[in-house]
Amino acid sequence: MGALTQGLTLELTPHSTWAQQFWDDLIPVKERVSQHPLFVEMANGQLSLNSFRHALLNFYPLVAHFPSYMALALSKATDFTQSGVTESRDWLIQNIKIEERHLNWYRDWAVGFGLTVDELDRVQPPVAMNAVNHFLWNMNYRGSLAESLAATNLAIEWATGDWSIQVYKGINAYIDHPEVNINKRSLAWLRAHAHYDDMHPYEAMELIKRLCDDQPELQKKAFKAAREGLEYYELALDACYKPKI
Template sequence: MAVARYKEPLTLTEHAPWAQRFWDALVPLKDRVARHPLFVEMGDGSLSLGRFRDALLHFYPLVEHFPKYMGLALAKTRPGLYPGHEETKNWLIGNIKIEQRHAYWYQDWAAGFGLDTERLEHTRPPAAMDAVNQFLWATG
């Protein structure tokens, strides 16, 4: 029996300097998200099972579509014409596959909470949770 493609080992590498600067600039925003009550309750174990399942269900479209959003950005790269585009292209190509693996792992995680892949694939998140999907699709 073949090993599932999302269970192949990952190779960890250092961030390119530009990617590290990008990440460092995002840390304050990331911290705001991490302090949202949903994530605080998830972290301290007080999030109810129902809310946990709802969150898993409604965040799935973001996780599943994220490699596609990265593909939209990839399509806009112009290596040779603009500085940094070659590096960006190569980084996106390498990381799209990793982001796809996250979707498979997420499906396994959700299955542990009784959410099968069919239910994940057919969910329509509430507008507030879907806003990020709409934004990434429109700006990708």
């Protein structure tokens, strides 16, 4: 997850009818993720520190492997005669580069909340939390380029940008906790995703539009990929939220 900051810019075009429907139908599914009780409690300081750590620990593979998912999508962006493929290639390369720093920023956040890098690197999330990772590996390996972008960059980055804004605003609720270190460094991941990631879902949608132009079957598949990406995200949150630890 990152932003298209320098170099190339992707022009966002007005939505045609199918694209508007695609976007609008995803909103309620996305909201179930970004307004999940886990994030609401994180944002207002009600989530216990143990539960906060449990979430940081078990969502680590999603963050850590995100550029690898995109690399699989990039490996399919080869037929430059097809609409949208060159732009998708350029965009993915840039996004992957930005993710290089995000791994360390996420580690800094988790360490600031009392985890160790070794714990993160060895984590084996419960299956319901890991399902989103299996889905993304699978989709980015086997799906079309449009489905890969829909599942990964539209679904996951859209919801993540949304909840990051709320959690970043409320994170000072944890500042007085003796086991928590909140500073510029430990907040870098949150700050980045709350601020400059917000163009990504729009850019991903633009790429999907170009890739699916005049291909109703592919549009349907891309929609399903985005919806399922969000549903797996929600499943992980439900599983993470349930055991009140």
